[in-house]
Amino acid sequence: MNKKMYELGSKRSVIRELFEYGKEYAEVHGKDSVFDFTIGNPNIPAPHTVNDLIKQAVDNPDIHLYTSAEGDKEVRKKISAYIKKEFNADMPVQNIYMTTGAAAALSIVFKALVDEERNEFIVFAPYFPEYKVFVEAAGGVLNVQRAAENFGFNLEGLEKLITPRTVGVIINSPSNPTGRIYSKEELSHLFEVIAKRSTKEKPIYVIADEPYRELVYDDTEVPYIPNLYDNSIVCYSWSKSLSLAGERIGYIAVSPKAQNDRELFLTICGAGRALGYVCASSLFQYVVSESLGLTADIEIYKHNRDRLYGALKEYGFTLIEPKGAFYIFMKSPLPNDDFMKIAKSLGILFVPSETFGVDNWVRIAYCVSPDVIERSLPHFKKLAEICGLKKE
Amino acid sequence: MNKKMYELGSKRSVIRELFEYGKEYAEVHGKDSVFDFTIGNPNIPAPHTVNDLIKQAVDNPDIHLYTSAEGDKEVRKKISAYIKKEFNADMPVQNIYMTTGAAAALSIVFKALVDEERNEFIVFAPYFPEYKVFVEAAGGVLNVQRAAENFGFNLEGLEKLITPRTVGVIINSPSNPTGRIYSKEELSHLFEVIAKRSTKEKPIYVIADEPYRELVYDDTEVPYIPNLYDNSIVCYSWSKSLSLAGERIGYIAVSPKAQNDRELFLTICGAGRALGYVCASSLFQYVVSESLGLTADIEIYKHNRDRLYGALKEYGFTLIEPKGAFYIFMKSPLPNDDFMKIAKSLGILFVPSETFGVDNWVRIAYCVSPDVIERSLPHFKKLAEICGLKKE
Secondary structure, eight states: OHHHHHHHHOOOOHHHHHHHHHHHHHHHOOOGEEEOOOOOOOOSOHHHHHHHHHHTTTSSSTTSOOTTTOOOOHHHHHHHHHHHHHHHOOOOOOGGESHHHHHHHHHHHHHHHHSSSSSEEEEEESSOTHHHHHHHHOOOOEEEEEGGGGGGHHHHHHHOOOOOTTEEEOOSSSSSTTTOOOHHHHHHHHHHHHHOOOOOOOOOOOEEETTTOBBTTTOOOOOGGGOOOSSSSEEEEEETTTTOOOGOEEEEEETTSSHHHHHHHHHHHHHHHTTOOOOSHHHHHHHHHTTOOOOOOHHHHHHHHHHHHHHHHHTTTOOOOOOOOOEEEEEEEEEEEEEEHHHHHTTTEEEEEGGGSSEEEEEEEEEEEOOOOOOOOHHHHHHHHHHOOOOO | OHHHHHHHHHOOOOHEEEEHHHHHHHHHOOGGOOOOOOOOOOSSSOHHHHHHHHHTTSSSSSTSSHHHHHHHHHHHHHHHHHHHHHHOOOOOOEEEEEEEEEEHHHHHHHHOOOSSSSOOOEEEEOOTTTTHHHHTTTTTEEEEEEEOOOGGHHHHHHHHHHOEEEEEEOOOOSOOOOOOOOOOOHHHHHHHHHHHHHOOOSSOEEEETTTTTTOOOTTTOOOGGGOSSSSSSEEEEEEETTOOGGOOOOOEEEOTEEEETTHHHHHHHHHHHTTTTSOOOHHHHHHHTSSOOOOOHHHHHHHHHHHHHHHHHHTTTTBBOOOOOTTTEESSSSHHHHHHHHHHHTTTTOEEEEGSSSSSEEEEOOOOOHHHHHHHHHHHHHHHHTTOOOOO
16 A cells, blocks of 8 residues: 555545544534634535526536546636636637646646656745645645745745746635735736746746635735736636535636647646546536636625634734635734644634644634624634733 | 656547547537447436436535545445445445546555555456556556456466566456456456465455446346455446436445455545545535436447347447447457548447457447437448458
């Protein structure tokens, strides 16, 4: 047996571990006694339109058949047109590959980009921990650069990390776990640094992981990365925007301005095939192609963010205001082990930041029902008091 | 970029290539001018019950959420109970891992079983060609043994192929491409040979790839492999039985009698995680768990088999009578290149056997509508005549 796979299977991701703990705790103590802020499992239901589309679609006798490995052509045409309309970017049909969610998209892209000579990826911490799992499974190495203050890009640090073996830089905006959205200016500075070191022989690709693109508050702009950097690959998912996390539907889009985009696309097709991805769900390919631009009721997340962020600040916690996604990143007032223990004893579950590559913060996933937020507040208040925090 | 992945993506599987060719041909010349017997894309629609279940299920607001990585517990409980009832075999819930179809199941199992020391798998030819792709992507080696006469197991050949590096033998019954079902007696002889060489330190697992289990004619028995060999792993899919090929839903079941079954299961969980499989579609997990024992209308396949097998035999072709799956394996009366060319010129598309590891046969997938069979017969007759075959 493969020892590394055994390790990955027996020591589950901390997030999944806490998710399972929460489910068991709820089974034993009742659903109301646990405030589970661990996993990004969207609590807002999928839009009615999506479910109506599903109901209609299943009456089509061809709906459950295999599509082409890269996805149904009509579906990809619609996505291509949507990208043109929404971002004013050319993304030809033959550069779009439908995937079984963003995890599949990332795994496939890493597998495609790694070869013997060039196998290093760079990410800024805090970062989504499965990047490391997927990169390493593809035979690559993930190099981690601590973010700058306020979780911006640390450009000096990045420059030092780039080597001739570097093949990709991962950008996740809106960010999991910080809720940070990078501005056009920040991104342009970053891409300048990367472009300086990217050559025709050894291009450095930017991998834009964008499952939270539509989960944005206060009218913050989320720049479209292929408009700012040529060698870019977008990994997208409808898990969060349409609350379809369990259905696993997303895509990879290779910028037509990327070097050797055709070769890269075919390599992506090969990697998908090698990893056992035959095609993305044919039903959900159709459903998302008919729901472009639609989202679940994001006002609920905004309400949750406002309520929880406001309250936590009031209780004296240090945290950054999330502009997107559905996470609050909060500084731990005690060493994380102690802080987590006290929180757990109050029935509050969140994820320690060590799993995202930085110490002594926690991630609070507020994609729960507003009622859970409301009922949790006295417990958060107590948590602040136990930790000796002063109100603002 | 990864050269091997580029190769896999640019030289697509012959089956997929012909599938795409058929689609393009139909687009240009009209649907009725092509008789596409290339791919196992079930033409019989999914049962009404399945589509009704989907329609009901989407009204449950939790239906699209992530499940546990190994699958929803209630779903797995039902599958466990079904296996007990149907095969009188114990398959505990914690030994069942829901997958994105059989391709994912196989990819995950190969990835789990390969380590540095032991990485060889054995299969009998003709065999499903993606085994090689998945095994090699996992870092393994696929050793191929030509089947015995009538496509039975070649035991002497197998014995010679087993080395201390052998970790698995793949069994596919009913078989793609031959439609062969192995009897209990045949399997027992095979397992005797394998068991002799399987040790506690170096167990040899049998991987039972069973997407065609329910597609069986003439009341032929398909023995349940975990009842005959302890170190067995079943890879199952509902792609064919429920005509859900595009939805990608299946499972891995590790026999509880397998050595270190717990460790093996956790390794499988790790491999699934590493390959980017977050969970199998939550909607389809639910749907299949409520449809256990149900199949699409297999009488249509039986009709097709009877009609096509009878006619081809009458036209003078040499072929074996398929007992299961939806393929006819037919000897080419000419060198395959020539035979394929003539068939193509008559609008008939099937898959050359070279892709399955043997020369000068072809695979005819008869999972098409009876009308296509009927209209194709004059063309097959002409094909026989051009090849100079005599009627029986």
